[in-house]
Amino acid sequence: MAFPAGSVAVSDPAGLHVQLRQAGPIPLAVDFVCGAGELLALVGPSGSGKSTILRTIAGLYRPQHGRVACGTAVWLDTASGLAVPAYRRQAGLVFQSYALFPHMTALGNVMAALAHRPKGERVTRARALLRLVQLEGLEDRRPSSLSGGQQQRVAVARALAREPAVLLLDEPFSAVDRRTRRRLHDELRELRGTLAVPIVLVTHDLDEAAALADRLCVLDAGETLQTGRPADVLSAPASPRVRHALDLTEEETS
Known part of the structure; x- marks a missing residue:
């Protein structure tokens, strides 16, 4: 399957570029870029494919069609039959x-x-x-x-x-109490000052995403619906479907 030219803007050649497509069993229609030094939060309801995307980047899941590249390294290109095994990918994954x-x-x-x-x-x-x-x-x-x-x-x-070229965080703060979570948020912000790699965070907590992320990527049923700065996405959802995926009322976005 060939992806349409320009379907993902190559805004950062050193960043992470992800394009995934499949009808099932887990539907995916994903396009996003995470720049070097940027933290991108994947948000959306349960079952929207967030953790599957991280596992695909890390090499633990292979979709029917897709391409994953980090900088000049291509880790997945189903069109050419390329699938670099997980142990050879410079991906650091923190599980929930x-x-x-x-x-x-x-x-x-x-x-x-x-x-x-x-x-x-x-x-x-x-x-x-x-x-x-x-x-x-x-x-x-x-x-x-x-x-x-x-x-x-x-x-x-x-x-x-692992000296990762990308850091993947799958609900890393969900198992701790609120006070510890706030402290870990502060430590992640401090840690980011020492890293110049893309960071992709999966979270169900919109407040957490808005506080930590440079950009949000809203997902629903495996499809990327809107990507942008947290304030822009939360104040102006691109569609009723985005608003529903974020569980926002019209009053919250008006």
């Missing part, structure tokens, strides 16, 4: 459940993602990443002895250990 190895310490979990580094560098690099996410001193704790917020930080450090 964090997916930490329960028998490993925080340090061990991060080191597990450093197989591409010489053995002599792995401990030092893992400790540096845990410092980056403010977990210095907790290196020897297992996930069961860490709070939800601390587990989330270990998951982020492990994702960064």
